[in-house]
Amino acid sequence: MRRHAMGPIFKILLAEDDEGIREAIFEILVEEGHEVTVARDGEDALTCLERKKFDLIMTDYKMPKMTGTQLIEWCKKHSVKSQVVFMTANMKALLLDDVIKKFPAKIIEKPMTLDDILDAVKFAQDNRKEAFSKFIQKNSLDMKYA
Secondary structure, three states: OOOOOOOOOOEEEEEOOOHHHHHHHHHHHHHOOOEEEEEOOHHHHHHHHHHOOOOEEEEEOOOOOOOHHHHHHHHHHOOOOOEEEEEEOOHHHHHHOHHHHHOOOEEEEOOOOHHHHHHHHHHHHHHHHHHHHHHHHHHHHHHHOO
């Protein structure tokens, strides 16, 4: 049962090394009707990204084997077009990371509330709608003047 009228169902990759946090977020997102794939760390997330496309990547900043920013750098290098939400307990370190300065992403700070999680998904949905609208406008103008 969906708590919020949140828009389209998203395919979400959730990369979080803390099992308790990962399970809690998974349950919230599934209850909202989203299709969620979980990854225990950045390397696990890479395996998922190589097999499937996602609308949204929700990733912890600090994880073993590969950080969230390293994961997103890989995504950029491989033209992955997913929206990104970073989750962090260390906002200062994340904001100083050069990748964050170059890559648009929503950031939520731990501990997170239910509203923080749902607002982050809504933000990603709104960004996708806006990008799609711009794409349609640009292509319809291109066709008009072709």
